[in-house]
Amino acid sequence: MSMANRQGLTKVLEVQGMKKHFGGVKAVDGVSFDVYEGEILGLIGPNGCGKSTLFNCILGQLPPTEGDVKLDGVVITGRAPTELNRRGVSRTFQLLQVFANLTVLENLILAGQEHRGSMLKRLVGRRDAGLTGNAQRMIDFFKLGHLANEKAGGLSYGQQKLLDCAMAFMAGPRLVLLDEPAGGVNLTMLASLKERLQAINEETGATFVVIEHNMDFVMSLSSRVVVMAEGKVLAVGLPEEIRSNAKVIEAYLGH
Amino acid sequence: MKACITSAATSRIDWNLALLLIAALILWFAPVGMGRYGTYVLTLWLVMSVAAMGLNLTLGFAGQISLAQAAFLGIGGYATALMTAKLGLGWLSAFAVSGLICFFVGVLLGFPALRVQHHYLAFVTLAFSTLCWLVMRNEEWLTGGVYGIANIPRPSILGMEFKSALAFHRFVVIVTVALALALWWLVRSPWGRAFQALRENPTRAASLGVNVRNYTLLAFAIGSAYGGFAGSLYAPLVQFIDPAPFALSQSLILLLMVIIGGSGYFLGPFLGALLAVALPEWLRFTGGLYQIFFAMAVLLLLIVSPSGILGFVEKFAAGRRTRAASAARAAAAATLSEGAKP
Amino acid sequence: MVELLQLLVSGLATGAIYALAAVGFTLVWQTSQTINFAQGDFVMLPAVFVLMGTTMFGLPLWVAIALASLIFILLFGVGFKIAIVDPMIRHGVLPLAIATMALSILMREGAKDAFSAEGQTFPSLVSDGNISIFGAVVSLQDLAVFAVAVLVILGLQAFITRTRLGRQMQATAQNADVARILGVPVARMILLTFVINAALAIIASFLISPIYLVKFSNGELIGAAAFNAAIVGGFNQIRGAIGGGLIIGVVDNLAARYVSTGYRAAFPLILLALVILLKPEGLFGRAEERKV
Numbered sequence: 107m108s109m110a111n112r113q114g115l116t117k118v119l120e121v122q123g124m125k126k127h128f129g130g131v132k133a134v135d136g137v138s139f140d141v142y143e144g145e146i147l148g149l150i151g152p153n154g155c156g157k158s159t160l161f162n163c164i165l166g167q168l169p170p171t172e173g174d175v176k177l178d179g180v181v182i183t184g185r186a187p188t189e190l191n192r193r194g195v196s197r198t199f200q201l202l203q204v205f206a207n208l209t210v211l212e213n214l215i216l217a218g219q220e221h222r223g224s225m226l227k228r229l230v231g232r233r234d235a236g237l238t239g240n241a242q243r244m245i246d247f248f249k250l251g252h253l254a255n256e257k258a259g260g261l262s263y264g265q266q267k268l269l270d271c272a273m274a275f276m277a278g279p280r281l282v283l284l285d286e287p288a289g290g291v292n293l294t295m296l297a298s299l300k301e302r303l304q305a306i307n308e309e310t311g312a313t314f315v316v317i318e319h320n321m322d323f324v325m326s327l328s329s330r331v332v333v334m335a336e337g338k339v340l341a342v343g344l345p346e347e348i349r350s351n352a353k354v355i356e357a358y359l360g361h
Numbered sequence: 362m363k364a365c366i367t368s369a370a371t372s373r374i375d376w377n378l379a380l381l382l383i384a385a386l387i388l389w390f391a392p393v394g395m396g397r398y399g400t401y402v403l404t405l406w407l408v409m410s411v412a413a414m415g416l417n418l419t420l421g422f423a424g425q426i427s428l429a430q431a432a433f434l435g436i437g438g439y440a441t442a443l444m445t446a447k448l449g450l451g452w453l454s455a456f457a458v459s460g461l462i463c464f465f466v467g468v469l470l471g472f473p474a475l476r477v478q479h480h481y482l483a484f485v486t487l488a489f490s491t492l493c494w495l496v497m498r499n500e501e502w503l504t505g506g507v508y509g510i511a512n513i514p515r516p517s518i519l520g521m522e523f524k525s526a527l528a529f530h531r532f533v534v535i536v537t538v539a540l541a542l543a544l545w546w547l548v549r550s551p552w553g554r555a556f557q558a559l560r561e562n563p564t565r566a567a568s569l570g571v572n573v574r575n576y577t578l579l580a581f582a583i584g585s586a587y588g589g590f591a592g593s594l595y596a597p598l599v600q601f602i603d604p605a606p607f608a609l610s611q612s613l614i615l616l617l618m619v620i621i622g623g624s625g626y627f628l629g630p631f632l633g634a635l636l637a638v639a640l641p642e643w644l645r646f647t648g649g650l651y652q653i654f655f656a657m658a659v660l661l662l663l664i665v666s667p668s669g670i671l672g673f674v675e676k677f678a679a680g681r682r683t684r685a686a687s688a689a690r691a692a693a694a695a696t697l698s699e700g701a702k703p
Numbered sequence: 704m705v706e707l708l709q710l711l712v713s714g715l716a717t718g719a720i721y722a723l724a725a726v727g728f729t730l731v732w733q734t735s736q737t738i739n740f741a742q743g744d745f746v747m748l749p750a751v752f753v754l755m756g757t758t759m760f761g762l763p764l765w766v767a768i769a770l771a772s773l774i775f776i777l778l779f780g781v782g783f784k785i786a787i788v789d790p791m792i793r794h795g796v797l798p799l800a801i802a803t804m805a806l807s808i809l810m811r812e813g814a815k816d817a818f819s820a821e822g823q824t825f826p827s828l829v830s831d832g833n834i835s836i837f838g839a840v841v842s843l844q845d846l847a848v849f850a851v852a853v854l855v856i857l858g859l860q861a862f863i864t865r866t867r868l869g870r871q872m873q874a875t876a877q878n879a880d881v882a883r884i885l886g887v888p889v890a891r892m893i894l895l896t897f898v899i900n901a902a903l904a905i906i907a908s909f910l911i912s913p914i915y916l917v918k919f920s921n922g923e924l925i926g927a928a929a930f931n932a933a934i935v936g937g938f939n940q941i942r943g944a945i946g947g948g949l950i951i952g953v954v955d956n957l958a959a960r961y962v963s964t965g966y967r968a969a970f971p972l973i974l975l976a977l978v979i980l981l982k983p984e985g986l987f988g989r990a991e992e993r994k995v
Contacts, residue, residue: 165568167564187568188568188570188571191567191570192570196568196569199565199568203565204565205557205562207557208554208557208558208561212554215554216551216554216555216558216566216571217569219551219554219555220569220570220571221570225575228552228555229547229552230550231550231551233549233550233551234551235551276569277570
């Protein structure tokens with residue numbers, strides 16, 4: 107198993123016995139896995155298997171029924187999303203969430219400004235919190251250059267999706283949780299998105315956890331894959347191991 | 362306007378600022394020949410604009426409903442009346458104290474309310490507004506009760522007297538412009554961006570490190586402080602205050618000003634306050650029916666444009682822009698697809 | 704002790720009337736996110752209609768009551784929904800709330816100008832008189848009001864839980880999207896809640912008007928009480944509005960007797976503040992998990 111190869115590497119995120127029940131529905135039912143520094147971990151599974159709920163429990167959006175989350179070995183279960191973000195954890199949502207009434211540039215500045223200076227400095231200091239340069243580089247990197255001063259609400263779906271991703275990277279996070287970054291993105295943009303994500307991963311050494319339905323995308327992007335089904339972890343392994351795993355094939359095709 | 366607030370970095374002229382300064386210039390000279398009452402109405406409009414401006418920050422930018430803006434107006438009014446008429450202190454210190462008290466009361470009210478869920482601020486401010494009014498009416502030793510406080514002096518600063526209606530009006534113009542500029546700065550700062558973000562999508566804002574509760578609390582507290590500032594101008598304007606103008610119904614009227622002007626638009630409160638203050642004056646010829654006409658006008662306006670007057674203006678302008686832009690985009694798309702062909 | 708009992712009974716009587724107004728308030732909030740700031744004026748106006756019928760047009764009382772009810776339901780049940788709520792509902796809670804404020808001014812000033820600026824007496828349902836229970840003197844009026852209000856509320860509960868139409872309405876109130884998927888005619892159900900709201904307001908109006916006089920400005924107090932009742936009881940439950948109404952009525956009455964008149968109005972508000980701080984979902988409400 108690939109786990110053996112990972113020994114000695116630093117665990118960035120540890121999910122331990124995570125459960126989330128809504129009334130009688132066990133959306134997440136005892137999930138444990140580790141995420142190692144610098145890797146891109148794919149999180150796949152059939153629709154409704156609890157992936158997004160798991161994300162929301164990890165990131166403090168939902169209080170878990172049971173279980174713990176550790177960031178760098180420190181328990182962070184139930185910490186507020188804002189605090190996690192300040193600690194270098196960043197995310198995107200399954201549904202597109204850019205600020206429609208702000209421009210592309212402003213969306214990006216917003217995504218970084220809370221990590222700069224004090225509250226007071228954000229009031230009396232520079233309007234862009236000194237982030238225009240960074241934002242501009244991010245815009246160029248995600249090939250949104252001609253759109254910098256457009257309202258985000260006026261962009262195409264794929265462009266908004268790129269912006270959504272770009273915002274997650276503005277604060278220079280160590281750990282990024284991406285919820286279906288490729289959902290609804292067309293083929294040309296998909297290739298470019300994957301290439302961008304891999305480039306950032308290599309450049310910054312940030313760790314990614316990626317929920318994705320597009321198999322080709324997630325298998326070629328990830329270094330390791332966790333498969334979930336019915337609220338539980340079904341398999342963990344390298345992409346090629348997962349492809350040939352009988353249980354996984356059954357979960358996807360068996361029913 | 363909303364468009365101008367958000368993209369001011371890119372446009373060379375900020376129309377909000379330009380309009381504000383032009384309006385200030387007009388208002389400086391407007392009362393000449395209007396008589397005392399006309400001047401009074403004009404000044405009252407500005408004072409109400411300041412209170413509505415604060416409420417616009419709370420409501421239009423941070424998305425919180427405050428039903429206590431008139432109570433803050435009252436706190437500022439009474440603080441100023443007590444300090445200047447009873448204690449003989451200068452207006453400037455009374456002005457600062459009025460704003461500070463309201464800021465801290467705002468923090469005290471907002472902190473527990475925003476801990477729960479954000480629409481609870483509306484309920485808390487509703488209760489506070491009535492309690493405040495009861496204190497103003499009942500605590501005669503402090504507020505004079507229903508007899509109020511009379512002989513509130515007009516300000517004199519650095520030897521300059523602002524006693525006459527015209528002089529005081531000009532004084533209010535200056536203070537209003539200063540307060541509007543401060544707010545203009547605020548909404549263009551990273552704070553303003555955070556306010557807008559948490560109004561549009563608080564969940565996403567929080568995930569980007571925006572401390573939603575702190576920012577919301579600050580927006581509400583600053584908005585409340587503007588209520589206090591307005592009260593500090595109101596007291597020397599009318600020179601006599603009693604609890605009546607600070608009742609809950611007046612808070613609702615202030616809310617109404619913000620909404621009909623266009624909440625979230627920088628100049629919206631000025632338009633809203635103009636309608637709420639001046640329209641009843643213009644409708645005086647209808648005799649006792651003016652309130653009915655006023656209510657009908659508000660209803661009709663909201664049915665036609667729920668986003669207020671400036672919302673209507675922006676929609677109209679955006680419609681024209683979109684038509685122009687879609688034509689340009691169609692042309693651009695044509696050339697792009699040419700180039701993209703393998 | 705005896706005095707306390709008397710105060711309790713009259714408190715429950717006014718509280719039951721508040722509950723009627725609060726239930727309607729909660730219903731339209733649940734189905735269409737309408738915060739009706741004119742709710743108190745909804746309770747004020749039907750009695751004004753009746754008195755206009757009897758004094759201005761010389762109608763017999765029962766004809767005036769029937770006609771006033773019909774007109775009120777058409778104007779402020781159906782008409783309110785179609786002319787004001789429908790065009791604004793898509794634009795969020797606030798413009799609509801402000802519009803109901805304007806409507807409140809309109810109703811108040813309209814009643815003042817078209818009817819009277821002075822308080823007028825309203826015919827009582829039962830003869831004046833008192834009966835003695837355990838040594839406490841209780842007015843028949845209060846008892847009758849309480850009984851009628853309780854019957855109406857029980858009837859409404861039975862309608863909601865026992866009939867198909869009522870259950871469909873309840874489903875719409877709790878989650879319109881799910882109800883729509885289940886095949887509930889959501890639009891018609893929302894209209895039904897507005898009609899019920901108007902009907903409850905009419906009943907409350909006829910119950911409260913003999914106790915207080917009929918006056919254009921009555922709506923302010925009644926509306927505030929209904930609003931407080933809904934929050935104290937719990938915004939998302941009908942039983943919350945009922946419980947809240949009764950509590951506010953009793954607290955109001957006790958405060959009027961034992962606390963300085965100056966601060967009487969403060970007590971329901973202090974209760975409100977405590978509830979918000981300690982049990983924000985309301986005394987009888989259910990806590991909702993926050994949506995992501």
